[in-house]
Amino acid sequence: MSGENKSSKDRNGEGGTTASDIAALEVKIHRGLWPLVVFLSIGIWARTGFMYIPAMPEQWKSIMGQPPPPLLVNATFVLYLFSAMILSITRMAGQSSPGNGFHHVAYLAAFLGFYHVSGVLQESYWAVIFGGVAILTTEWYRNRLYYLNKILEL
Numbered sequence: 001m002s003g004e005n006k007s008s009k010d011r012n013g014e015g016g017t018t019a020s021d022i023a024a025l026e027v028k029i030h031r032g033l034w035p036l037v038v039f040l041s042i043g044i045w046a047r048t049g050f051m052y053i054p055a056m057p058e059q060w061k062s063i064m065g066q067p068p069p070p071l072l073v074n075a076t077f078v079l080y081l082f083s084a085m086i087l088s089i090t091r092m093a094g095q096s097s098p099g100n101g102f103h104h105v106a107y108l109a110a111f112l113g114f115y116h117v118s119g120v121l122q123e124s125y126w127a128v129i130f131g132g133v134a135i136l137t138t139e140w141y142r143n144r145l146y147y148l149n150k151i152l153e154l
Contacts, residue, residue, distance in 0.1 A: 032143035
């Protein structure tokens with residue numbers, strides 16, 4: 001068996017870690033930034049009023065009915081924001097394995113869409129952006145903390 005195919009236990013005889021194991025964990029630390037980049041990209045696109053999406057036909061609008069009132073969207077967003085932060089902090093304290101964070105991007109993009117169809121996107125834009133950055137930064141920090149602890153355990 002060639003030296004490249006041997007396990008780390010075979011290479012150093014005692015099952016120790018290799019630099020490649022640590023490097024792989026360090027790469028995972030920075031994966032948590034991708035949801036933040038994607039969300040900020042969607043946020044920039046939302047700031048332009050979701051340019052390049054064709055207007056919804058009037059027939060579809062009549063079938064779908066009235067958009068949700070802005071007060072209801074605001075209340076739902078605040079509820080989501082607090083529950084997501086509490087869950088993230090609780091998971092961080094429990095040292096559970098991190099997720100990828102893209103589900104938060106989907107929720108936040110949906111809120112941008114709801115505000116857009118409600119006609120109050122410009123008034124609520126910065127609240128969603130700052131709330132999203134807070135949630136995604138907390139998730140990234142949880143990801144970072146988890147993998148740094150894994151590196152220290154090696």
